[in-house]
Amino acid sequence: MNIGDVSKRASLPPKTIRYYEDIGLVTPERATNGYRSFRKSDMHKLAFLGRSRALGFTIEDCRNLLALWVDQDRASADVRAIAKEHLAQIESKILDLQEIRDTLSHLVRECSGDERPDCPILKSLEKFPMK
Amino acid sequence: MNIGDVSKRASLPPKTIRYYEDIGLVTPERATNGYRSFRKSDMHKLAFLGRSRALGFTIEDCRNLLALWVDQDRASADVRAIAKEHLAQIESKILDLQEIRDTLSHLVRECSGDERPDCPILKSLEKFPMK
């Protein structure tokens, strides 16, 4: 399979797939004309990567997950540890964003948003205490 | 004021302040010894930037907000538009993260996390449909 086909099937841009090869996540064969030639196993790895990335795992997490995936002797605890850590980060990020959202939506509600210069948003950015 | 003092007062690392000068957000004077010499107005701008960044505004947003801040003839509508747009992005990001969190926490709960290789997390990364 050429890169274009894999791209469609794994829903990953060709550029991304080449990048994944560069950093050693997949190692497709080469046809005699120099084109990358993807095996089924490459295709599956790329799909796996696409899904892991869609869940927000970092590339390094993905590398580790992929290694565990191909290792039939893995311990599920190792996978779970990565996922749990990632989950914790996401939860903390959500909390951060919710706080920002609350502050911001309050300010937007306060601001008249007309042609006058008086603006509570700017006023708040002046005075708002830093955490 | 030297960069160290400003750094403490604005709660921004010196590196960041130098960077902000590089990209034209502040333009401190220079003492004869070559040291940056920050006026009160620079200090206020930096504090403003720190707060805007803490609310997640991009540097370009900050640049625009800063310009509006110093412009006494601004329309509050312009400020509000930036904040509203940013708020919308944050809300959508929160939704994305919540969806990821739900998926992930479900998987983590499902996974026994022991020494056995059987793992619902990996299984899901194989099969989970891409959006």
Next chain:
DNA sequence: CTTGACCTTCCAGTAACTGGAAGCCCTATG
């Protein structure tokens, strides 16, 4: 006079791609 804390500039690296240029390869059509 030396030590240590500041300050300076400049270069490089981070994460995960993305865009673009220059150029080869393959197929189909006039």
Next chain:
DNA sequence: CATAGGGCTTCCAGTTACTGGAAGGTCAAG
């Protein structure tokens, strides 16, 4: 058979918002 198109290749550069580190000048204290 020439050529036009689309797909493929590599390589270089840019993105965001800094951060780390090296090499070296400045200043106050002891």
